[in-house]
Amino acid sequence: MEETFPFHFPLSACLLSLLSTLFFLLDVALDVWAIMSLYQDGQYVYMGVLIALLLCSSILVHVFSWIWYSDPETSTGKFASIDKFAREYGLIGPLHVVQLGLFLRFASLVEISICKIIQRSDRSQEGVAVFLKHDLSVLRLFEMFSESVPQLVLMITFTMQKQGLQLFTGFKIAGSLMSIAISVLLYHCNMRDFVPEDQKMGWSSSAVFFLWNLFLITPRVLAVALFASILPCYIAAHFLSWWVLLFLWAWRQKTDFMDNEGGEWLYRATVGLIWYFSWFKVSKGKTKVKSIIYHVCMGADIGLLLGLWFWKRSVDSARLNPLPFNPYVLIGALPALYITGLLLKLLYYWKFHPNCPSLRFKDRDETPQIQLPRRASEADDSVEMVSADLEYQQTVSGTWKRMRNMVINFYY
Known part of the structure; x- marks a missing residue:
């Protein structure tokens, strides 16, 4: 038998956990600031849509978290002292009802990380940290595609409709797109914890993985936002039509992620939401044909959305603010970015994706x-x-x- 490789919770993981907690708190603060800014500007419709997005995303994530806390496998065993306190006094359910379940998970991970840093943790606590880190990475992935990406679409839509694109706003949009791609990369790096050391992600593989996600997600987000800015009444119908199809496709793939049937249906619904913006592998085995079908459909949809946006702007150009850029450049650049992303994805799977021979x-x-x-x-x-x-x-x-x-x- 080949040499095994035990899993630990190293100091680097502790520091990353503390950093991710700070970013989580910063994200909450920025959400509150965004709501207050829209309120002060009198943009009550956008404020209501943003609050609805944040609330729906938070409910979705906390339902998953509550289901996982209720699993018999996690109802016994060793936990962080914060977790033990919450369980002892029956606070798990109430904390999730008031949308503080993620704070509990982050607090438990921070406690173990600090104990590890000051050399007071044992191996069992490190095992708990590995599981906590994994569950949090999945929950943050769900939160990103149910909150951060739709929020970015809303911000771009608001910018195009009300303010016009300014340099600082453009940098904010670019930074948000890069942060989304980085979040996907970090999730993938978390999966790489389960492969041997010689197959961990290096700088080159990380760069290629980051770029292909950035180049595939960016055209999708911008196309949806541009369409919503010109035909806002139809974006809900567009999303629901695609989501139903993607949800049924996830069901056809016979996913096996949750421990009960109701939870599995919720997971498939969430997968449909993620697929609206980005591909996400949810079943074992080769999925080359499925991935090709997905990218062909998404590419065609991006072209359709851009075409409708350009047509509607041309028809209503007299009453709309002039664009700060040439629309023909955008029409050509977004499909080119998408094709480049596909080529980089092929490069990643050809050169960098581990086959795990060991x-x-x-x-x-x-x-x-x-x-x-x-x-x-x-x-x-x-x-x-x-x-x-x-x-x-x-x-x-x-x-x-x-x-x-x-x-x-x-x-x-």
């Missing part, structure tokens, strides 16, 4: 196996072998199941 062991028909840490209650220096063929595995649930299936979906 994770393969002889088992039935060379079924790939993945090394994951034991459950937090059993955390030690050993690892558990998990076959990528779910059919032959014992029943697992909770964070253990989510981690295992995510890794399998990413690499097999």
Whole structure:
């Protein structure tokens, strides 16, 4: 058997956890500031839409968090003292009802990180931190596509309708798009924790992964925002039409992420929301054909949205503010960016995506196996072998199941 590689919670992960907590608090503060700015400017419609986006996203994320806290696998075992206190006094449910469940998760991770930094944590706490970090990365991914990306679409729409594009506003939009691509990269780096050290993401692979996500997400976000700025009454119908189709497609892929049927349907609905903006692999096995179909459909939709935007602006040009840029440049640049993103994605999967050869062991028909840490209650220096063929595995649930299936979906 090849040499195993145990999973730890290193100091670098502790510092990143503390930094991510600060960014989470900053994000909350910026959301409040955005609402107050719209209120002071008298933009009550946009303020109402923003509040609705924030509230719906928060409810979605906290429903997932509450379901995961309620899992029997996480109802026993070792926890951070903050978690223990909340469980002992029955505060888990109330905290999620008042939308403070994520604060509880971040507080627990911060506690373990600080204990690790001052050399007061044991291996079991590090195991808990690994699971906390994974669940938080998934929740933040859901939050990004249900809040941050729609909020960016709203900001671009507001800019195009009311203010006109200014240099500072352009930098803010570019920075927001880059932060979204960085968030996707960080989530992918979290998945790379489950591969050997020699297959971790280097600078070159990280750069290519970041760029292809940036070049694929940017045209999609801008096309949706431009369409919403000129035909705001139709954007809801456009989103719902695509979301229903994508939701049904996620159902057809027979996802297996949650522990109960209701939770699985909620997950599929969330996948449909993510797919509206970006591709997300949710099933094991080769998905080349599915990915091609998705990108062809999204590329055609981007072209349709841009065409409708250009046509409507041409028809109503007399009553609209003049654009600070040549629309023909935008019509040509966004499809070019999308094609460039596709080429970079092909480059990434050709040169940088790990095949995980050191994770393969002889088992039935060379079924790939993945090394994951034991459950937090059993955390030690050993690892558990998990076959990528779910059919032959014992029943697992909770964070253990989510981690295992995510890794399998990413690499097999």
